[in-house]
Amino acid sequence: MTAANPRIGIIGTGAIGGFYGLMLARAGYDVHFLLRSEYAAVAEHGLRVNSAVHGPLLLARPQIYRDAAQMPPCDWLLVGAKSTSNQALAPVIAQAAAPDCKVVLLQNGLAVEDALRPQLPADVHLLGGLCAICAHRSAPGVVEHQALGGVNLGYHSGPADDEARAALLNQIVEMFRKAGVDSSAMPSLEQARWLKLVWNVPFNGLSALLDAGTEALIGNADSREQIKAIMQEVCDAARARGLSLPEGLPEKLLLGTARMADYLPSMYHDHVHGRPMELDAIYAAPLAAAAEVGVAMPRTELLYHALRFVEARGRG
């Protein structure tokens, strides 16, 4: 529990929590995993990451818990669960947090910290991390890591002044780097979140709606042009909110994605498995933020409401 060997808790051990938790534990960090449905499988077989980058990785005896009450108080809590469960997780996070805990939401979308902040103790530092990673959970305790892995981090809110914020960001960036994970501190968490949205808004929704991976979506001229148009809507909204985005970002992201192997985004998996899709964080919040500054995102809106229709029917 010292700065030299901070205690790290992983809340939500799916693809994100599993991958980063395993990488940090392999690097010698004191990592504690909170597990629910996967507890028995991980207790028996350990935590496994089949990584196309690092090879097959196994954490044979991770420190695992069924209940946050049994976890030791953590200096850092990395939340890898989907943003749809944040409200339910708030008391769990509060319970696992040591005094002055740093809580990092490793989640896509916008405003996920805003929604959680009021439910956390005042001494908690809240940070956000955007993971550029192609990974998914293929079985209990098993993560398929396909490509990439970098994390861009920003400070959201908490008791730290500017200097202390920068120090905390450096600390987590260093932890990730020591664990073999690319990582950077971002001057603005809002900007980091919008940058990631430029990719997530088109690819997540279209993969679920059209039942297609990145290869099919980019390989077809119709969907590729619409992806670009949707990306442009997100860029326009971000710039209208005063954020600075790289020139030609949609083209760059399309080129980068085309170079990757076929990838099925998380929303595709959520949809196929009947889990809630992250529609609030990835669509509703950016649409509301764009509307606040008078920017229309008609394609994004249609995509969002079509996904809401699909999700409502799935529940019906």
Next chain:
Amino acid sequence: MTAANPRIGIIGTGAIGGFYGLMLARAGYDVHFLLRSEYAAVAEHGLRVNSAVHGPLLLARPQIYRDAAQMPPCDWLLVGAKSTSNQALAPVIAQAAAPDCKVVLLQNGLAVEDALRPQLPADVHLLGGLCAICAHRSAPGVVEHQALGGVNLGYHSGPADDEARAALLNQIVEMFRKAGVDSSAMPSLEQARWLKLVWNVPFNGLSALLDAGTEALIGNADSREQIKAIMQEVCDAARARGLSLPEGLPEKLLLGTARMADYLPSMYHDHVHGRPMELDAIYAAPLAAAAEVGVAMPRTELLYHALRFVEARGRG
């Protein structure tokens, strides 16, 4: 073959050709049906319309043909086939046409006459008809008629002067009315086509993309608002092209549709059965016409290209 008893040919005996051909034949008109895959079934069992409006209707011994070369020359040709087959049907239409034949395209979408016109003899009068009807073909020679049935007609092109055009329109309107079918002559075929598009553009595409009928699409607030927004795009484009549309048309159409029983538009059936969808007539042509006058239709565009993606994958 006199004006008093014109000879009517039906090209494409699906839901549209079957229903209107049967209604005209029952009223005593001399109706000849060109059939392909349904010939054997209709020869054996006749042509049947299960109508929720008129009751069960049977034409036990319709005049049917496998080949246009065997048909007598027709004064009127009603084309009820999907617009996707117009290019293939052009020689068939020319073959079945008597001199000065009136060809009526009973088809949705825009510019369907423009595409066919160059392939028809110069003496042919080309007209368009918009059918407000809920009907689909449930089996070879069997049409389910669920509601409505009116036809709005306009003159497209041909040798007639204004007065003769009006007379021809009156003639076909009278034929339909004598057959128990609501019908009106429209001052502008373009306007009639855009009016129908306001309904077709959202409902046809969303029914195929979301696998849903009118009841589900209107019953869900997300899809209902997007339908209204798409309708507004179509209205804006039509008005920018100088056409006059009723005030509050989207709301009126939504109310009218909500009063109908659940209905699956033709594009839904085309999609489910792996037939080509009428994407050119219902999407590409209106989008091009809107672009000509500088009007953007972003939601319609996304819907169109998503449907193109779905159709291309279906062929793949």
